[in-house]
Amino acid sequence: MSMKRREWIKSAALIGGSLSMSSALRGMPTAAPLGTALPSDSSHGYVNLSINENQWGPSPKAREAMVKAVSYAYEYPAVPHRKLREEIAVHEGVDPSQVLIGAGSSDLLKASSYVYGLQGGSLVAAEPTFNDLLRWAEPNGTEVIRIPWNDEFSPDLNKISSSLRSDTRLVYVCNPENPAGTLCDTSELKDFCMETAKSCPVFVDEAYIDFAGEADKLTMMGLVREGLPIIVSRTFSKAHGLGGMRVGYAVTTPEIAEKLKLAYVHGVVCGASHVSIEGARVAYADRQWLTHVRTETAKVRADFEGFLDNIGQPFIPSYTTFVLMPVNTDSKVIADTLFNMTKVRISPRLIHGQNYLRISLGSPAQMRKLKSGLELVLAAT
Template identity: 30%
Template sequence: MSSSQISRRNWLKRGSLTMAGLAFMPSEIWAKSVEIAQQNNSTYIFNTSSTFNEFTPPITDETKLKARLLANENPYGPPPLAAKAFQDEVFTGNRYGWETLKTLIEMIAKKEGVTPENILMAPGSSDILEKVAMVFFQKGGDVISADPSYMSLINVSKSVGGQWKSYKLLKDSQHDLKSMEAAIDVDTKLVYICNPNNPTGSITNAKDLKAFCSRASEKVPVFVDEAYIDLSDNGLTDSMVDLVAQGKDVMVARTFSKIHGMAGLRIGYLVAQPETLERINAITRGGMGITGPSIMAATTSLQGKEFLDMSKTKIAEARQYTKAFLDKKGLPYLPSQTNFIIFEIPTDGKAFLKEMYSKGIGVKAFNFWDKNWCRVSIGTMDEMKLFTEALDQVI
């Protein structure tokens, strides 16, 4: 075992093996893991037993990047009216935001077709993912998901004693729902679905997924991460949230970080059964972790449609431009209905990142299915032109 693996493991043990410690540190654990991997010149940030590993990025000052295309952010946000609402609310920062949060919860509940008792607010959906993992896996058990998938809930589940049962996406990049359903047994504590999926950008057929969630939730809770659902072709039509209204044991996570352009304002929510939310709320600050200005920005953004439509249209245009470039270069990519594309790279992932970063372009690189991949977030058209110019020089 390498010294880098030992040092990282020891650090993780010190920082994450207690519920009290982990409750405050998932993001710090990630940042520290990246730092340690960089210092030790490790190929991957984490070496996992799955088919999915993320290459370590080079040490760099991300504020100096010409195009930051690595975090799937909305390059057009936040909406101007939401930004103004945020600024105005700063002057009431001496007061708690209980009443404004109540208004936002009622607005979200009406939008989702549920009651306010079905809503749990949080400082971003990542906080929800991590807290759900802590609640459901503190006594062990299995989490079932696709591989690759978004790893936040999975990594925290493993940190507190859970086991990951992963199932490779199908050839069309959809979830292998048949295999995942067959895998549910007495040790299964949760099924996790990221749809649209991250890092692939693909979306699983809504009709098939809804039938799966209905059946599976009769046996175990099902968590559906819909961070990117607004960006998909059918948008909220493909959401699983109506299953919550039907009383199913389904959780649906949403965020204001993507289509609403508020990644830095940290606000998201979970739609689930009240008894499920009570379990999760026992270890969270809930709405107390969200600032008043962020609450007002989210409330304002929910009342407007023009900015969201504009963002989706421009992102789709830049995505199409990028796909056309990849086609011309002969670089295969997976079907995406999100604000990012993942494509094959015929080179070492770590070396690829070093070259792209040296040209001022921040992206991510992964290894799965015995191939190396680059995931590029869709920025403005100007940013995507900077990306394609750099990629043309690197590959």
């Protein structure tokens, strides 16, 4: 191929690439200017109230930090990674060696199920619950013992305790629980963790803790500080509105942290990017935005629960950013009908033979759209 022809092909490819890129960008919704609150519809052209995204988005300060960090995207993320670990360690009163960062807390769930499943054995958790840790455990050869919720739609801590076996390597508790939205009594959960920790570590997933009240009063982080074998995970995806940036963390004892690093060595977790971590660092410090998101979410939650009361629709009172409600007909049909009518996506569930809908809380405008459609669909089914 002559030099000229090769150059032509290269520049045509570049032009083609930039053309298709700019036409793709033309189809995208315009980003809200920095410094303003988001809420808008998703970038996919429908309202997604099925996967618990935070519709208020990241703090304007975090967005600004991410834009700045893009210029340094050529740098590996080691320095921001270390700084975030130090900042979390200061806030939680632990040593930085006790903080692990992942690309979302899913990374830490995956790492834990991998490391604790290396020798087989069993893992105990509520049924249903958030599935990430469990779904990685089973293909690894770990037996998952699933204990149905108690009558209050919460993890049945007594039954979980009595189901522990000599080969149980890890217990997983999601608090607040997903998909129920319930919160364990703090002192009961503390007693449970202290007792269980005598035989195996407990993984406490606190993804939604900021929406349940004062996180510092509800968290199990204190037990980590006391040196108990507890792993507490948190995420920047929920209260901090950074689901797409993939940053989460776990705080645990130095011994367990060391053990979980095996998963990094074995390449099971991949770590968060430079830009993501710079956004997370600023989001972590921005308590004002966190308060704003928590307050607005609580308002939307109270309004939605009031609406459900008014239309006579039972639901499980929520401590989170979603509400679970039993329905009498096929929940998938309800969700699909609602989507076709309104372009609002919600999550159908089948739990112990009962149909449920799990609906994430969105902005007031999104909830108006949801409520008018849901009322019609529920009345017709």
